[in-house]
Amino acid sequence: MKNKVEPKTLTGFMELLPEKQILFNNMVDIIRSTYEKFGFLPIDTPIIESAEILLAKAGGETEKQIYRFEKGENDLALRFDLTVPLAKYVSxxxxxxxxxxxxxxxxxxxxxxxxxxxxxxxxYQCDIDIIGDGELNIINDAEIPSIIYNVFSRLGFSNFTIHFNNRKILNGLFEELELKSKTTDILRIIDKIEKIGKEAVINEIEKIGVDKEKIEKIIDFISITGNTDEKIEKLKYLNISNEEFNIGINELEDLVNYMRLFNVPDENFELDLTIARGLDYYTGTVYETFLNEYKQLGSVCSGGRYDNLAEFYTDKKFPGVGISIGLTRLFYQLNELGILTDGDKSIAKVLILPMDDNIEMCIKVANTLRENGINTEIYTNNNKKIKAKFKYADKLNIPYVIVIGEDEIKNNTVTLKNMETGEQESLSVQDVVLKIKKT
Amino acid sequence: MKNKVEPKTLTGFMELLPEKQILFNNMVDIIRSTYEKFGFLPIDTPIIESAEILLAKAGGETEKQIYRFEKGENDLALRFDLTVPLAKYVSxxxxxxxxxxxxxxxxxxxxxxxxxxxxxxxxYQCDIDIIGDGELNIINDAEIPSIIYNVFSRLGFSNFTIHFNNRKILNGLFEELELKSKTTDILRIIDKIEKIGKEAVINEIEKIGVDKEKIEKIIDFISITGNTDEKIEKLKYLNISNEEFNIGINELEDLVNYMRLFNVPDENFELDLTIARGLDYYTGTVYETFLNEYKQLGSVCSGGRYDNLAEFYTDKKFPGVGISIGLTRLFYQLNELGILTDGDKSIAKVLILPMDDNIEMCIKVANTLRENGINTEIYTNNNKKIKAKFKYADKLNIPYVIVIGEDEIKNNTVTLKNMETGEQESLSVQDVVLKIKKT
Structure with missing residues (x-):
């Protein structure tokens, strides 16, 4: 016999115990059914792709982090996001x-x-995108926050804010200030303002050779205060004549109007002029979402509008708008914070405990419950003591236990115990079905 | 600008169009909810594991087929089944x-x-296993066919047969015939009987040096006819005194009794003495499932009882019983056969078509439908002609279209068109909700 191999799971790979996996799956189910409520269609692309496809547009960090390997003649890699596979799929x-x-x-x-x-x-990433064929109405940009709002509400959050901005405004401003070549650098610095503060931002921008007057304008811009409508008004009063800037303002106004029509409450969105999101991919609306009580988590749902999904594969223009939820990280953080206690924690609603070897009635009762759509398990370790049997239900958080012994078989009833209240009653199987279906 | 990369998906990787993906996901949902109805708990293990873990027990074909690669210092591989990760997880x-x-x-x-x-x-593999801690009641072996029966019934099949056997019977027989060292070879030959016929089986067994008398006994054994009960009776009359053989018969009898209690209809199961399933992993009950009208598909759901799930990782004994459905292959074959036409083929139940730029009421109606749990999409390509708009609903198989134009806005009604019947009526939004929820 071979020596034993020490069983272990690789570092950086999440592997949950079943009770946590149930909570994770509940979140997936909520996200999926919300995406479907808005009419999104499912696709499922391979995890392995040709490296050439995945790296067509990548560079820097992505290229270093990618899992890449050869199999036979093929240069393969594991997908590092769901956007590149989407671009391939659409092409x-x-x-x-x-x-x-x-x-x-x-x-x-x-x-x-x-x-x-x-x-x-x-x-896990949970992505939606709306891809147009050459064009895509701004209404789609406004529907996205409505989806974010629905997802996080259904996940049990109320105090969250969808921050949004429009890249055209940032681009237009830098064009106006003749800083276009420095856009990337300046945006990268501005992106850090929450972390490092305004003074540090000013210092860093100075270091890359922007003169004081222009820095002042940039700081005026990102310092604009007020509610969303007031901010938009103040943007207009900056009197910047740049065309892209003004298209950006119009898009923001449309976005906010439509968002309100989509019933996104004002307290759940906020124009945030400091958001840039990546450096050249996004071209219009951008989103970040924050759980206000847990700001340390960073954005839990981000995305935006882009002009050209598949430019590395085709000359055709596919503009789109989308978001992504990084669910594994979010789940991990919520779990660490101890706020993942709600929801169904068991799969089985009922555990049937045979009191002796006479299992016939147990199986029949299980059949009836299952036919009625009630998730049911029969405990089959007959040689365990009654206490151990109940402990099993307890450990699995199963809310109801049915006990079947001699008396029950004689009377053709079962004893139903509510594991939370401890309440116990003798019922017919049909009454058990009715009772459990009501809960 | 970089040259374009030709977009393509690797050979041997399934990537479906959305209308097929919906059918695939329906199958996954049915399998998952059936597994949950029987109280199985979800787990989700990494796709990447340490190669040492995955290959602890592998050899031969598996080792050749495995995707194995290095990342940094780590010797990694992609899982080739869900059983080895389960063994690791349980350990x-x-x-x-x-x-x-x-x-x-x-x-x-x-x-x-x-x-x-x-x-x-x-x-995709869709697996269930029941793992005991040192022991596992035979009732579990009998519950498995009940799960198979439920899964395939709910997938829309009725004419299928769960073939089962018990490895102890085969092992006992070979021990009795003093052919134990040739068990593996003989079983491999018997496994081919459906393909190559009885004569070829006799020839092949002869070639490995088994004498005529013993071959006759083997052939007598695998030729036992009758229904399941008759076959079990005939096995008893073979008068084989080997202990393992007789334990096997007892297990078969218990299995069949419990299977009937679990409401598996007699026409959906059959004792098949030729099934061996793999060569040393299984130790008791084994299963294969055939769609009788599509026998060419081979077994669509297989598995069995094993004594020792995790022997390569731990000294502890974890007996188990389980099955696996190879869903990707099954889906591919059913699709090729053209029998995948049933079920929901759209995600959205309703498409809302604005007749002009006035989209306000469209959004409000969408909000109401979505709040009522109806999957709804708004068509936003306003510059398309009305015919193109309806064609969109058609292509996505969306069953209802709501048209909203000037008249509808004035009267605060909508025009609802049933895309299948062509029927069209003017209704209040609340009546639309009621009507669609009823369907």
Whole structure:
């Protein structure tokens, strides 16, 4: 016999105990059913792709983190997000899909990051995108916050804010200030303002050779205060004549109007002029979402509008707007915070305990419950003591236990115990069905 | 600008158009909810594991087919089934999980097979296993066919047969015939009887040096006819005194009794003495499932009882019983056969078509429908002609279209069109909700 191999799971890979997996799956189910409520279609692309496809647009960090390997003649890699596979999918299937193409995908992606607390090398992304064929109405940009609002409300949160901005405003401002070549650098610095503060931002921008007057204008801009409508009014009063800037303002106004029509409450959204989100991919609306009581989590749902989904594969223009939820990280953090106690924690609603070897009636009762859609388990370790049997139900958080022994068989009833209240009663099987279906 | 990369998906990887993905997901949902109805708990293990873990017990074909690669210092591999990860999971978590441990896992696995029609390198397995801590009641073996019966019934099949056997009978027979050292070879030959016929089986067994008299006994054994009860009776009359053989008969009898209690109809199961399933892993009950009208598909759901799930990782004995459905292959074959036309083919139940730029009422109606749990999409390509708008609903198989134009806004009604019947009526939004929720 071979020596034993020590069983272990790789660092940076989440593997949950069943009671936590149930909570994780509940979150997936809520996200999926919300995406479907808005009419998004499912797709499922391979986890392995040709490296050439995945790296067509990548560079820097992505290229370093990617899992890449050869199999036979093939240079392969594991997907590191769901956007590149979507671009590939739309390019390949452009004549067989219907635009606007609304798709969701929930799946695992891989990044060989340096392992650290709360960072995972395998993690779930839950993405939606709406892809147009050459054009895409701004209404779609406004529907996205409505989806975010629905998802996080149904996940049990109320105190969250969808921050949004429009890249055209930032781009237009920098064009106006003749700082276009420094856009990337300045945006990267502004992105850090929450972390490092205004003074540090000013210092850093100075260091890359922007003169004081222009820095002042940038700071005036990102310091605009007020509610969303007031901020938009103040943007107009900056009197910047740049065309892109003004298109950006119009898009923001449309976005806010439509968002309100989509019933996104004012307290759940906020124009945040400091958000840039990545550096050249997004071209219009951008979103970040914060749980206000847990701001340390960072944005829990981000995305935006882009002009050109598939430019590395095709000349055709596919503009789109989308968001992504990094569920594994979010789940990990919520669990660490101890706020994942709600929801169904068991799969079985009923555990049937045979009091002796006479299992016939137990099986029949299980059949009836299952036929009535009630998740049911029969405990089959007959040689365990009654206390151990109840402990099993307890450990699995099963809310109801049915006990069947001699008396029950004689009377053709069962004893139903509510594990939470301890209440116990003798009932017919039909009454058990009615009672449990009501809960 | 970089040159374009030709977008393509790797050979041997299934990537479906949305209308097929919906059908695939329906199947996953049915399998998952059936597994949960029987109280199985979800787990989700990483797709990447340490190669040492995955290959602890592998050899031969598996080792050749595995996707294995290095990342940094780590020798990694992609899982090729869900059983080895389960063995690892149970070994690691043995003190934190509750036995009998009933788990399901639905996920992708990887085998670098030679690409051929209907064979996939990435495919879904849908597994359940019941793992005991040192012991496991035979009732569990009988519950498995009841789960198979429920899954395939709910997938829309009625004409299918769960073939089962018990490895103890085969092992006992060979021990009795003093052919134990040839068991593996003989079983491999018997496994082919459906394909090559009885004569060829006799020839092949002869070639490995078994004498005529013993071959006759083997052939007598696998030729036993009759219904399940008759076959069991005939097994008894073979008068084989071997202990394992007789334990096997007892287990078969218990299995059949309990299966009937679990309401598995007699026409859906059959004792098949030729089934061996693998060569040394299984130790008791074994199952294969055939769709009788599509026998060419081979077994669509297989598994069995094993004594020792995790012997490569721990000295502790974890007996178990389980099955696996290779869903990607099954889906591919059913689709090729053209029998995948049933079920929901759309995600959205309603498409709202604005007749002009006045989209306000469209959004409000969408809000109401979505609040009432109706999957709804708003068509936002306003510059398309009315015909193109309806064509969109048609292509996505959306069953209802709501048209909102000037008249509808004035009267505060909507025009609801049933896309299947062509029927069209003017209704209040509340009546639309009632009507669609009834369907």
């Amino acid at each position: 390949i299937n452009q004549n067989n899909i219907t635009f606007p193409f609304r798709r969701y995908q929930i799946g695992k992606v891989y990044r060989g990051e340096r392992p650290q607390k709360g960072r995972f090398r395998e993690f | 690691i978590n043995q003190n934190n999980i509750t036995f009998p441990f009933r788990r399901y896992q639905i996920g992708k696995v990887y085998r670098g097979e030679r690409p051929q029609k209907g064979r996939f390198r990435e495919f």
